[in-house]
Amino acid sequence: MSIQSEKVQEIVNSDKFKQLVKKRLSVSLTLTAVMLIIYIGFILAIAFNKDALAYKIGKHLTIGLPIGIGIIVFAWLLTGLYTRWANQSYDKSVEELRDQILQK
Template sequence: MNQPLQTPHEILESPDFKRLVKKRWSVSLVLTCTMLIVYFGFLLLVAFNKQVLATRIGEYTTLAIPIGLGIILFAWVLTGIYVFWANNHYDTAVENLKNKIS
C-alpha cells in the first residue's frame, strides 16, 4: 500500500490527483464541445437555412419548436450524463484520495 500523503503539495503532485484532474477535464471538455456543436449547428441553421425551420409539421407548429425543445432536452441529457459520471466515478476517486491523506 502507498504511504499516506502528508502535505498539500504532495497531494497536488501525486499521480492519482493529476489523473483525476485530467479525467474530469476530459469528460467536461467532451460534454461541452458536444453541446456547443449542437447549439452552433442550430444557430447556423437559423442563419443560413431558415426555410427548414419554417416547415410546418402541424396546423400551428413549425419544425423550429421541436428542434428547439430537443436542444433543451439534449442539454438535460448531457447534464445527467455528467452527474452519473461524477456520482459513480469522480466521487469515488476523490474519496480514495481523501483516504490517502493522513
C-alpha cells in the same frame, strides 16, 4: 511547513491526482464541445436555412420548435450524464485519494 500543507502538497503532486484532474477536464470539455456544436449548428440553421426549420409539421407548428425544445432537453441530459459520472466515478476517486493520503 505544517503537516496539513505537506499532505496537500503530497496530494497535488501525486500521479493519481493529476490523472483525476485530467479525466475531469477531458469529460467536461467533451460534453461542452458536444453541446456547443449542437447549439451553434441550430443557430447556423436559423441564420442560413430558415426554410428547413419553417417546415410545417402541423397546422400551427413548424419543425424548428421541437428541435429547439430537443436541444434544451439534450442539455439537461448532458448535465445528468455529467452528474451521474461525477457521483459514480469522480467523487469516489476523490474520496479514495483523500483517504489514502490522510491515512499516512
